Amino acid sequence: MKETTKNQVLLMGNEALARGILEGGASFVAGYPGNPSSEIIATLLQTAADLPVHVEWSTNEMVAAEAAAGASFAGLRAAAVMKENGVNVCADFLATLAVTGVRGGYVVVVCDDPGPLTSSNEGDARLLAQALEIPIMEASTPQEAKDMTRWAFQVSEERSTPVMVRSVSRLSHGRAGVELGVIPEPSRSAEFDTEHPLLCLPSVAAISHPLAHDRLRAVQKDFEDSIFNDYEGSDAPELLVISSGLSVLYAREAVSTLGMGDRVGIAKIGTVWPLPEGRLGDVLRRSKRILVVEQIEPFLEEKVRARHSDLAGELGDRDIYGRRSGHIPETGDISANTVADALAAIMGGGRRLNATFAEAASEIKEDLPLRDISFCRGCPHRASFWAIRTALELDGRNGFVAGDIGCYGLAAGPTGYQQIKVVHCMGSGIGNASGFGVLRDMGMEQPVVAVAGDSTFFASCLPGLINARNNGADVVFVVLDNSVTAMTGFQSHPGSSFGPRGEPQEPLRPETVCRALGVETSVYDPVADVKRVSEAVYDRLQRPGVQALVLRRTCSTYEDRMRMGSSAVAQVDQEICVGETCGCDRFCTRVVGCPGNRWDAEKGKAYIDPDFCNGCGLCVELCSWDAISLTEGGE
Amino acid sequence: MERGLGRLKKEVLSHWLCTACGACAGLCPYIVTLEDRVAGVGECRESDGDCFRFCPRTGPVEGEGDSGLHGDAGYGGPVGSYESTGIARSGRRSDGFQYGGAVTALMIRALRDGVIDAAVLTTMGKTGPKTITATTEEEIRACAGSKYAVAPTVSEVNRVRRGFGGRLGVVALPCQVTALRKISEAEGQEASGTIALIVGLFCTWALTQRGWGALLGEEPGPDDLGRVDIPPPPADVMEVDLRGERLSLPLREVKEHIRPACRVCLDMTAENADISVGTVEGREGWSTLVIRTKVGRELVERAGSQGDLEREELDQERWRHLQDASLGKKERAIASAEVEGDMEPLPFLLAVSRVKEQIQR
Numbered sequence: 001m002k003e004t005t006k007n008q009v010l011l012m013g014n015e016a017l018a019r020g021i022l023e024g025g026a027s028f029v030a031g032y033p034g035n036p037s038s039e040i041i042a043t044l045l046q047t048a049a050d051l052p053v054h055v056e057w058s059t060n061e062m063v064a065a066e067a068a069a070g071a072s073f074a075g076l077r078a079a080a081v082m083k084e085n086g087v088n089v090c091a092d093f094l095a096t097l098a099v100t101g102v103r104g105g106y107v108v109v110v111c112d113d114p115g116p117l118t119s120s121n122e123g124d125a126r127l128l129a130q131a132l133e134i135p136i137m138e139a140s141t142p143q144e145a146k147d148m149t150r151w152a153f154q155v156s157e158e159r160s161t162p163v164m165v166r167s168v169s170r171l172s173h174g175r176a177g178v179e180l181g182v183i184p185e186p187s188r189s190a191e192f193d194t195e196h197p198l199l200c201l202p203s204v205a206a207i208s209h210p211l212a213h214d215r216l217r218a219v220q221k222d223f224e225d226s227i228f229n230d231y232e233g234s235d236a237p238e239l240l241v242i243s244s245g246l247s248v249l250y251a252r253e254a255v256s257t258l259g260m261g262d263r264v265g266i267a268k269i270g271t272v273w274p275l276p277e278g279r280l281g282d283v284l285r286r287s288k289r290i291l292v293v294e295q296i297e298p299f300l301e302e303k304v305r306a307r308h309s310d311l312a313g314e315l316g317d318r319d320i321y322g323r324r325s326g327h328i329p330e331t332g333d334i335s336a337n338t339v340a341d342a343l344a345a346i347m348g349g350g351r352r353l354n355a356t357f358a359e360a361a362s363e364i365k366e367d368l369p370l371r372d373i374s375f376c377r378g379c380p381h382r383a384s385f386w387a388i389r390t391a392l393e394l395d396g397r398n399g400f401v402a403g404d405i406g407c408y409g410l411a412a413g414p415t416g417y418q419q420i421k422v423v424h425c426m427g428s429g430i431g432n433a434s435g436f437g438v439l440r441d442m443g444m445e446q447p448v449v450a451v452a453g454d455s456t457f458f459a460s461c462l463p464g465l466i467n468a469r470n471n472g473a474d475v476v477f478v479v480l481d482n483s484v485t486a487m488t489g490f491q492s493h494p495g496s497s498f499g500p501r502g503e504p505q506e507p508l509r510p511e512t513v514c515r516a517l518g519v520e521t522s523v524y525d526p527v528a529d530v531k532r533v534s535e536a537v538y539d540r541l542q543r544p545g546v547q548a549l550v551l552r553r554t555c556s557t558y559e560d561r562m563r564m565g566s567s568a569v570a571q572v573d574q575e576i577c578v579g580e581t582c583g584c585d586r587f588c589t590r591v592v593g594c595p596g597n598r599w600d601a602e603k604g605k606a607y608i609d610p611d612f613c614n615g616c617g618l619c620v621e622l623c624s625w626d627a628i629s630l631t632e633g634g635e
Numbered sequence: 636m637e638r639g640l641g642r643l644k645k646e647v648l649s650h651w652l653c654t655a656c657g658a659c660a661g662l663c664p665y666i667v668t669l670e671d672r673v674a675g676v677g678e679c680r681e682s683d684g685d686c687f688r689f690c691p692r693t694g695p696v697e698g699e700g701d702s703g704l705h706g707d708a709g710y711g712g713p714v715g716s717y718e719s720t721g722i723a724r725s726g727r728r729s730d731g732f733q734y735g736g737a738v739t740a741l742m743i744r745a746l747r748d749g750v751i752d753a754a755v756l757t758t759m760g761k762t763g764p765k766t767i768t769a770t771t772e773e774e775i776r777a778c779a780g781s782k783y784a785v786a787p788t789v790s791e792v793n794r795v796r797r798g799f800g801g802r803l804g805v806v807a808l809p810c811q812v813t814a815l816r817k818i819s820e821a822e823g824q825e826a827s828g829t830i831a832l833i834v835g836l837f838c839t840w841a842l843t844q845r846g847w848g849a850l851l852g853e854e855p856g857p858d859d860l861g862r863v864d865i866p867p868p869p870a871d872v873m874e875v876d877l878r879g880e881r882l883s884l885p886l887r888e889v890k891e892h893i894r895p896a897c898r899v900c901l902d903m904t905a906e907n908a909d910i911s912v913g914t915v916e917g918r919e920g921w922s923t924l925v926i927r928t929k930v931g932r933e934l935v936e937r938a939g940s941q942g943d944l945e946r947e948e949l950d951q952e953r954w955r956h957l958q959d960a961s962l963g964k965k966e967r968a969i970a971s972a973e974v975e976g977d978m979e980p981l982p983f984l985l986a987v988s989r990v991k992e993q994i995q996r
Binding site for chain 1: 663
């Protein structure tokens with residue numbers, strides 16, 4: 001944390017959220033990695049190491065939410081941290097938690113990904129929160145993210161309800177000066193009151209559900225007076241912008257840059273659900289024309305329309321603009337330009353603030369080289385998918401791969417030879433495959449390979465794998481074990497040999513789990529054994545039932561970071577290399593596709609860029625002319 | 636017109652037409668073999684590739700005249716062209732040999748006389764037939780016996796040709812023989828790794844490796860499989876000596892595992908070989924020889940004069956029977972090709988269909 005002024009430090013939004021968790025007095029924090037939320041737990045692991053706070057990477061978001069609730073039930077303040085998709089994972093638990101209520105303050109910090117930039121979909125946590133009957137607030141700045149999180153613990157504990165705090169990618173990853181508050185001294189000891197069990201059972205829930213609604217009404221009342229709701233502008237502006245979260249900054253920038261401060265007022269809503277209806281009514285009285293600016297779904301917009309409907313007799317007509325009117329695009333991320341465009345359309349005479357990124361990019365597009373998104377240099381997934389591809393081609397029944405959302409999801413593209421044909425969410429590959437694998441009587445002749453990463457294996461694959469085995473599905477299940485949660489920033493997981501703070505840890509191996517589930521499992525190094533792996537996959541494709549393979553080799557980029565990789569570098573013997581002639585046609589540089597394999601067009605020969613070679617040896621294994629060899633330390 | 640891997644995949648590899656001879660493999664990284672499977676992996680841009688040229692199933696190549704090859708590559712009479720016929724058995728009998736042991740005797744003679752420096756042969760591997768390169772008499776003897784399933788033998792020839800300057804003798808099935816003849820004619824006798832001798836085996840059909848394993852209960856290991864025989868009708872069984880026991884497999888079940896590619900094969904007697912060798916019905920221990928080239932004739936004569944082979948004439952009745960059987964296979968292949976060609980007009984199927992007119996003429 002860098003100090004800016006005497007009282008401020010420069011914090012990333014996620015760091016501010018982490019600080020808010022500490023200032024809120026949490027004793028327990030659990031999460032599962034996932035952009036854009038990953039830095040919150042990572043920050044706490046670093047900064048709270050000496051504080052009496054338990055911080056963990058849980059096996060998945062469901063477990064994180066449940067484990068944190070355990071701490072809350074024991075009277076401690078606790079937080080569960082996740083990206084939006086994680087709320088889907090733990091929705092079953094949260095829905096019942098909202099009914100039983102909590103003891104110690106319980107906050108779910110959730111980071112949405114408008115766009116999406118790094119997610120498989122752009123879900124909106126506000127809709128989920130409402131469905132789960134959990135109050136949700138939305139921060140606009142890192143300062144507010146911290147302060148709002150701290151307050152969320154207070155609301156949660158006072159009203160005995162879980163509370164969610166929403167961030168979005170550009171807030172989580174943006175930086176601003178934040179004034180720090182005090183981290184309270186620990187004053188509680190954990191104890192569960194067995195006299196008052198927390199039971200969400202049919203008979204009990206019928207009684208508890210109305211109580212939960214009472215709690216929501218109490219929270220709504222708290223929200224009426226919240227400092228996180230604000231209004232800036234004239235008393236009766238020509239246009240009123242109603243906005244929440246980061247969108248408020250976009251609205252402010254657009255209004256200020258277009259010089260519309262006198263004509264346009266901005267009502268900022270931090271406490272988005274249950275919406276403080278009195279406050280909203282006051283806002284609606286200010287103007288006949290209303291533009292709602294928010295991220296992802298028209299959540300506030302629907303609320304505004306509903307509130308206007310409630311007050312129609314008093315207010316009369318209102319023109320309400322937003323996503324439904326087409327003034328804000330229906331999906332995707334927004335920016336200050338989006339708001340400026342909407343203002344121009346409604347008020348007239350507006351202009352774009354500056355060229356958008358897309359426009360700027362299109363101008364220089366001609367000069368940019370074409371580059372496919374690619375696995376990293378020496379990435380073991382490249383070898384794994386080459387082996388799988390080879391096996392499926394040998395099998396000849398038009399087989400395919402069902403995958404999910406780790407780095408290996410890139411195998412839907414050229415870098416993984418377009419092998420993955422189905423991608424949805426964590427663990428969906430093996431689940432889908434357990435369906436494909438029983439369709440033989442319905443005419444399905446294609447074999448299916450399911451892939452999952454090692455972290456995903458522990459997070460989300462076990463029920464699918466058990467289901468496949470139990471239902472006699474024909475599936476080859478391949479665990480791509482690179483020993484870290486690589487895609488989200490190299491976090492540890494149960495199969496890693498290091499713990500959350502880098503300390504040594506006894507890894508739980510995927511093959512141990514698979515075998516214990518009665519699934520025959522073999523382990524290979526996907527690079528050194530690339531040919532044996534293709535033989536093994538082919539062999540398993542011919543057998544009935546579930547067969548597992550664990551392809552284990554440490555993530556090459558993680559190795560680079562830890563400086564633990566091989567010092568060997570590949571070298572091409574250009575005397576042997578046959579280049580573009582029949583017999584090769586630039587196989588290593590054109591087909592295998594590792595960034596380290598380069599083509600010397602002048603000589604018509606392949607060579608290795610030593611700066612891009614980590615000595616994995618895949619090209620050595622695959623060159624059918626034995627023209628490539630490994631040299632220790634390079635030349 | 637493109638004659639590369641893309642077209643090979645489109646016309647052969649992606650279909651049931653591929654015989655898994657291995658002619659296209661062992662030449663580059665794009666074509667891989669495993670057990671009795673051959674597949675193209677990755678896109679090669681070469682528009683005139685050896686893979687397409689050497690394949691026995693690419694059909695007649697546009698712009699090129701009659702290849703002069705027979706069997707699957709053209710019609711040259713019921714058993715193709717030949718110089719002479721006969722029957723023979725090994726002069727040094729060994730019980731491990733299928734039928735007459737003539738093939739083993741010929742290969743050993745060829746090695747001894749320096750006609751070849753190495754022999755590419757098929758043995759039983761851990762999971763099925765496997766092709767090896769033998770350079771000693773003991774290694775050649777260890778490969779005796781029929782296999783009834785295929786291995787991509789020609790890929791081993793391609794692999795060995797690359798790093799080996801000597802002359803190769805190959806024992807091969809008819810589809811493989813056609814590929815080997817294509818290669819030897821394309822590469823000439825000057826190339827390194829010359830194919831100097833092709834001994835062909837009579838073949839009615841071959842089984843898939845996995846199917847063969849399934850029939851036997853488990854895949855036979857190297858020393859598990861003894862003699863395999865299909866006695867003449869009405870027996871309707873395949874007899875197999877497996878680990879000292881004689882199994883009698885119903886022929887109907889066996890035939891379910893015939894490689895689909897065999898259904899449209901025109902070649903029973905390995906018409907493009909130097910010498911073709913097969914069974915002699917009713918003469919236990921003897922092999923039929925069809926000697927087709929000067930190389931074949933000289934080898935058989937030397938083997939006879941050196942006492943490796945005991946030789947007799949092939950009687951007229953057996954000779955007629957062999958021609959009828961060979962023609963019968965062609966007619967069955969043509970009938971299958973006509974049906975399949977209607978559904979998928981692949982060049983090879985159309986070429987097989989056209990052989991009908993040549994037979995009628």
